[in-house]
Amino acid sequence: MLTESEKKTYMFISDYIKQQGIAPTLPEIAAGIGISSKGVIHRYVQALAEKGWITLIPKVHRGIKLTSKALSKAFSLPLLGTIAAGQPIEAIQTHTEIDLASIFAGEGRYLLRVRGDSMIDEGIYDGDMIICQQTTQVHNNDIVIALIDKQEATLKRLQRNIDGTITLIPANPSYSPMTYPAHRVSVQGIFIGLLRVPR
Amino acid sequence: MLTESEKKTYMFISDYIKQQGIAPTLPEIAAGIGISSKGVIHRYVQALAEKGWITLIPKVHRGIKLTSKALSKAFSLPLLGTIAAGQPIEAIQTHTEIDLASIFAGEGRYLLRVRGDSMIDEGIYDGDMIICQQTTQVHNNDIVIALIDKQEATLKRLQRNIDGTITLIPANPSYSPMTYPAHRVSVQGIFIGLLRVPR
DNA sequence: ATTGAAAGTTCTCTAAAGGTTCTCTATGCT
DNA sequence: AGCATAGAGAACCTTTAGAGAACTTTCAAT
Structure with a gap:
């Protein structure tokens, strides 16, 4: 379970990597989520690593990697890929979550x-x-x-x-x-x- | 069994989690069910935990989780009856709830x-x-x-x-x-x- | 290979907000 | 009266959030 700030941090890192193809630095994250202290970011990043959302390569600049664990809403399942007879499972490039609540929840x-x-x-x-x-x-x-x-x-x-x-x-x-x-x-x-x- | 206020508390928490994907804080619950004291909410939340409807992570902000039993209640749809697609027959009124959590939730x-x-x-x-x-x-x-x-x-x-x-x-x-x-x-x-x- | 700026790490401090524990009050029911 | 349920709110402790100083390490330009 992530706190509000941890979630913001994770989402920023995840977006950044998706766009730039490389992990952000701590000051970049700080600027990205509107914080001035990189020490604070360091704390959040450590927390994310401990909770298993990212892995850190210690001492390396931009040494953040995402784990397979994706940010999922309460009721969702990962859509891992497409299966077609006679072919390898074609993994979906962008990890997708199917939000079951949007299918099943709702009035009527x-x-x-x-x-x-x-x-x-x-x-x-x-x-x-x-x-x-x-x-x-x-x-x-x-x-x-x-x-x-x-x-x-x-x-x-x-x-x-x-x-x-x-x-x-x-x-x-x-x-x-x-x-x-x-x-x-x-x-x-x-x-x-x-x-x-x-x- | 739950008292009236406990039920209101539980329903608010359950809805909140379903919508936000994260548990509410005590003051948020208080505001949500029209009470001004978070101490009161604390009492209800404790009661719900003791009765097994939710689990609490002590001292952690938003540290409320629905138990699997509660989850299946929250995440289910009514099965209103049977519709005959061949010869038109009348829809039946056997009221059953289908527990979607048991279908979709679970490791792996x-x-x-x-x-x-x-x-x-x-x-x-x-x-x-x-x-x-x-x-x-x-x-x-x-x-x-x-x-x-x-x-x-x-x-x-x-x-x-x-x-x-x-x-x-x-x-x-x-x-x-x-x-x-x-x-x-x-x-x-x-x-x-x-x-x-x-x- | 040297070196300095940028990045990472480790701290201490502060404040706000959430959680916990009380006591007190009120109301309805048996 | 005694009890269960409801609620207010004060007082206190802990977590979360953030700032920032001081230090070490990495890395790329020279």
């Missing part, structure tokens, strides 16, 4: 478990959970949770037609698109993402 | 972006992110991230054969299973789940 987010296979061509399988956002603002071609006649709920791609009707399009050739007058269809939410955790 | 969890379509019959599509667990303990028939000859990484279902060899089975009829001697295959991690967030 909820999950639904999917039954059936009508969206199978979108890769939405029986048993999957879909992340939904409660909203009335729907764009054409969004995947929506639609309530038909305030009775039947269904997951389909929504298409507004010129004549005011709405067509719900499944992603499975075995099923046919269905067209309804707008007043019979009410959108409960839109599809944000998919979460599948087998077992 | 990371994400990989998938390229290619070799697992398409498992519903793992190009561009999806897979949640992985770094481990060496692999069960037969797990989906694994395997490294072949310490070079090629690939996502396949793993099958141990009686003769000691290992077969990696794709989920796409266009690709064939491949059998290797065990020493050529090293497992980098196992497939925990799938996360897809379009756009």
Whole structure:
């Protein structure tokens, strides 16, 4: 756990290295975060090293290296790279964190478990959970949770037609698109993402 | 059980951490729940720690951490029901909370972006992110991230054969299973789940 | 190879802010 | 009355933040 100043110090060092390709000196860090004493910076840098965020090469000017540990928010996971069959894992050059809070947190987010296979061509399988956002603002071609006649709920791609009707399009050739007058269809939410955790 | 004020305190702390990624100070909590005395907050925070909702690092500023039990409460989404994507059926009202922390949190969890379509019959599509667990303990028939000859990484279902060899089975009829001697295959991690967030 | 400016290291000091420990008061409940 | 819950606030200790002096070391220009 970093203090406010330690975090500022770390972020400055990290940015500096990213831009310049070389670590900053203590006075540079000091100037960068608005401090006049390099002694103070030395203390912060030592603390960062002790906490494992950077490694120091003692006595060497600009002897700061970043460790793999990245600044992560409370709920995030590292995206380490891309895997493609038959190729080495292609490490992502800039270490990326996926902020899970931005995907899952928020008013009106909820999950639904999917039954059936009508969206199978979108890769939405029986048993999957879909992340939904409660909203009335729907764009054409969004995947929506639609309530038909305030009775039947269904997951389909929504298409507004010129004549005011709405067509719900499944992603499975075995099923046919269905067209309804707008007043019979009410959108409960839109599809944000998919979460599948087998077992 | 928590008293009214303890509950308010806890909820403020939990929200604060979720948003800021760092714990609040006692005066901040006090202001947040409309109290002027930090001494009072200290009492509540101690109580929460004793009851196991948070852990405290003594004397450290902002030294409050949510316990894993609390974390899973804070980081969960309601599973509102089941939506049938085939024949339109009504959405169910079984109210369950899905604990996202148990899916995503933990040592050695990371994400990989998938390229290619070799697992398409498992519903793992190009561009999806897979949640992985770094481990060496692999069960037969797990989906694994395997490294072949310490070079090629690939996502396949793993099958141990009686003769000691290992077969990696794709989920796409266009690709064939491949059998290797065990020493050529090293497992980098196992497939925990799938996360897809379009756009 | 020398050398001096810049960088790193080690201190001591100060102040502000956060955490800790009290005591005191009030209110509602049994 | 006795107890649990709530709150105010004073007093005190510790951490965090910062300044800056004094010293040693590195490194690059001469």
